[in-house]
Amino acid sequence: KATPRVRKLTASLIQHLHDFARENELTVDEWMAGLELMNAAGRMSDDRRNEGQLLCDILGLESLIDEITYKLASEAADEPTATAILGPFWRKDAPLKEMGDSIVSGIDEEGHRTWMHGVVTDFKTGEPIEGAVLDVWHTAPNGLYEQQDPDQPDMNLRGRFTTGKDGTYNFYCLRPVPYPIPYDGPAGKILQALDRHPYRPAHIHFIITAPGYKPIVTQIFDRNSKYIEDDAVFAVKDSLKVDFKPIQKDPKADFDLTHDFKMATY
Ligand code: DHB
Ligand code: FE
Numbered sequence: 001k002a003t004p005r006v007r008k009l010t011a012s013l014i015q016h017l018h019d020f021a022r023e024n025e026l027t028v029d030e031w032m033a034g035l036e037l038m039n040a041a042g043r044m045s046d047d048r049r050n051e052g053q054l055l056c057d058i059l060g061l062e063s064l065i066d067e068i069t070y071k072l073a074s075e076a077a078d079e080p081t082a083t084a085i086l087g088p089f090w091r092k093d094a095p096l097k098e099m100g101d102s103i104v105s106g107i108d109e110e111g112h113r114t115w116m117h118g119v120v121t122d123f124k125t126g127e128p129i130e131g132a133v134l135d136v137w138h139t140a141p142n143g144l145y146e147q148q149d150p151d152q153p154d155m156n157l158r159g160r161f162t163t164g165k166d167g168t169y170n171f172y173c174l175r176p177v178p179y180p181i182p183y184d185g186p187a188g189k190i191l192q193a194l195d196r197h198p199y200r201p202a203h204i205h206f207i208i209t210a211p212g213y214k215p216i217v218t219q220i221f222d223r224n225s226k227y228i229e230d231d232a233v234f235a236v237k238d239s240l241k242v243d244f245k246p247i248q249k250d251p252k253a254d255f256d257l258t259h260d261f262k263m264a265t266y
Contacts (some may be wrong), residue, residue, distance in 0.1 A: 050088030117170035128167025
């Protein structure tokens with residue numbers, strides 16, 4: 001619908017696109033090459049691949065917009081949990097789980113098994129939040145999300161957990177690995193043209209929602225992961241770096257991971 005905001009954004013986009021063409025004296029051949037890239041991204045943009053989003057992400061656009069939108073969620077300790085980009089691999093309707101459940105289905109990935117736990121609180125009062133839903137997803141140790149990998153069971157490494165009165169959560173997952181974003185398409189072509197690698201540091205995604213609170217779309221990053229300072233899609237923030245601590249006492253886990261989430265009311 002042609003609201004004033006839509007009109008403004010459209011006019012501004014046209015202005016910047018024209019400036020881009022003028023400044024660079026863009027030729028018809030170059031334009032055709034760019035068009036082919038956009039069309040290829042369109043053809044590859046299904047639920048499994050989301051190439052259009054991937055393309056914007058390696059250009060830093062989603063991270064920039066995240067920062068513009070959520071500038072209030074800063075790095076300070078007394079602030080709400082910082083946000084990070086959604087990325088192309090979230091799926092709706094992840095399985096609903098009970099606290100203490102595992103999101104690992106299929107094989108037991110020994111050496112990566114992680115017990116993750118913490119509490120969801122109101123960042124102002126410090127009170128625990130009841131009824132907060134943590135929607136979590138991450139890659140398997142082969143570096144693939146479930147929908148990218150025919151060998152993984154449907155919805156592997158995805159789950160939704162709802163907090164009780166004490167606001168705590170806990171579940172079993174895996175310690176993720178650094179992972180190359182799919183680079184056999186237009187996004188890969190651009191990375192190559194810029195001499196850039198396609199890797200993301202090891203990360204776990206979350207969307208946290210709770211009645212009366214602003215949703216948080218975020219990721220946590222393994223502090224010791226390769227590429228932690230050089231994320232292909234620019235999503236890392238200091239306050240989102242976490243430590244996987246090796247443990248022996250839990251026969252079901254190789255690592256312990258503690259992380260609390262702090263939410264802000266509207
Ligand atoms: C992107 C984000 C991810 O979390 C990921 O695993 C791969 C790619 C992205 O922003 O394009
Ligand atoms: Fe990811």
